[in-house]
Amino acid sequence: MAEESIRLMEVCGTHTMAIAKAGIRQMLPEGIKLLSGPGCPVCVTPPGVIDALLELARRPSLTLATYGDMIRVPGSKRGTSLAYEKAAGADVRIVYSAMDAVDLAEREPDREVVFAGVGFETTAPGTAAAIKEAARRQLKNFSVWSMIKLLEPSVKALAADPDFAINGFLAPGHVAVIIGEEGMRFFPDDLHLPVVITGFEPEEVARGITHLLRQVRAGEARLENEYKAVVRPEGNPAARALMDEIFEKRTDDWRGLGVIPASGLGIREEYAAWDAEKKFGIRAENVPVRTACRCGDVIRGKLDPAACPLFGRVCTPEDPEGPCMVSSEGACAAAYKYRGIYD
Amino acid sequence: MTEDVITLDYGSGGKKTSRLIEEEIVPRFENTALAALGDAAVLPGADHLVFSTDSFVVSPAEFPGGNIGKLAVCGTVNDVAMAGGKPLYLSLSLILEEGLPMDTLRRVLDAAAAEAKEAGVSIVTGDTKVVEKGRGDGLYINTAGIGELVTPGLSPAAIRKGDAVIVSGTVGEHGTAVMLARNPGLCEAELKSDCAPVHRQAMELGKALGADLRVLRDPTRGGLATTLNEFIEGTALGIEIREPDIPVSDTVQTVCDMLGLDPLYCACEGRLIAVTAPERADEAVRILHQYPGGEHAAVIGNITDQTPGRLIVRTKYGSGRIAAKLAGAQLPRIC
Incomplete structure (x- = not known):
């Protein structure tokens, strides 16, 4: 394989930020390209869901508890966001964990507290634990809108694209902590691509890239675990059992990737009392992406953030068009915030 | 402005704050003293005087290392000092919320x-x-301060290519300490606000360096990176700082890593940034070392003409990145 055509992808927003902050792209030899995949949980949430979230936040006596990342993500109408709704009177609170939202509901029994459960396998166990704890405390004013998404189906959807041209993947250590080495086997076994599980320090990312390049050059497709101190082969079975108890897989809609079967986690019927979608009859409309925003292509690694016609001109962190520019893990946010000197 | 209401981002000290000030406020009150947009104004017609004001709305009102009362005095003392003033007189206005415990008020006033x-x-x-x-959120305080101008000429306009950029101590303590105080249980870290007056070292620098001291600024809201950006915005000069040389305590770094924050954008309340002639930088650092909290004072970078209007952070790996003003407040991330 010619050096100039090696394309590697990271599929985790934390990697995206770490790579941008350390300026790793500048240090790569020419011809090796590092792309960001669908690893930012807020970015892969489709516009219709954001609109429904804004609508939910506007309901009287409802408190929307959310991670900070979601606050500035624009809805399908320009200028709309949870930050805007908050300023206009909605009760939106930033929490650091799902459990904080449970405590909030207990402290304020007159409010209906809904936790916006965004994330991948990393946050799913925490969200499951919060639902279980709310059930144990018999909290009737707490519920979760589960928007949790899964790594494997999204990567497989990417790979099914006829234009797919990635030679290897950097896999996020913290997802692997939950799903284990086993959960990453699909890269070599099903996609016949090398994968290296790695941490988030610049040195760890660089080592991951080195190992990936060795495999690519040798024409290999193996799983390597460069995060052995914390990632076990079997992952964390207790966390997965908890996820299984509370959630079940369901078809889910992704920005940029479309509808993917068994790619999201919904709340099981047994825990319907804590399922905000059922409790409030939430329905996300299928809203088309307005304007020329190309977050969908950025998420799929088809477009460099800076190549989007809106990047840095119409679309900036203060006036964002798409989620990738405002989520703290978004590829456009990373590219904008940590623009290299030579870009 | 696209929004038709004020969102919290307009108070973050970043780009949105600048736009609010430049588009909605300054044009309505246009005058030369205001136009400089310094921490304090040197008064035309009474140009031996420096005048500044600041409002304090920190929540919680009491935090490790200080409270809103201490902050309100230090904040204005420091603003006067950054403009070259010797702080003399302060006003102090209280906005109290019904139900505020009298004991809280007493502690704040004592401080x-x-x-x-x-x-x-x-x-x-x-x-x-x-x-x-x-x-109201318990209590708000506004202070204004008047000082005697003892170090005239401090201004970003005095900065020259090759000048040294100095920070007077570790950065980010106040911002991270308040964030932890706001969310007890987030982590076990012991962090104290760096809240302290820095006027004495400011005046000492002015006295020792004279015109070789170009500008002083305290990196409060928006932190070190935002303040450095303000020095060079719209000019032909840039700043390059060396990441390994920036003093950040291990605790602040750990808390920031955990929350997805960048210490370069976290507020300090007892630090100053000085730009000096390069040959006077070591002397300036020696002066800063003598003051409490100044043990880690260091030269962290230089003024360049390579990257006009831009702040570059050079990593320990040799790569560089632009550290622009943030759009709004830093938000903690999901995972």
């Missing part, structure tokens, strides 16, 4: 009084208002 005494300033006028419960 303000102690800090004023320590800083050698007198609180000579003030005001007190009480608002209904729910109309």
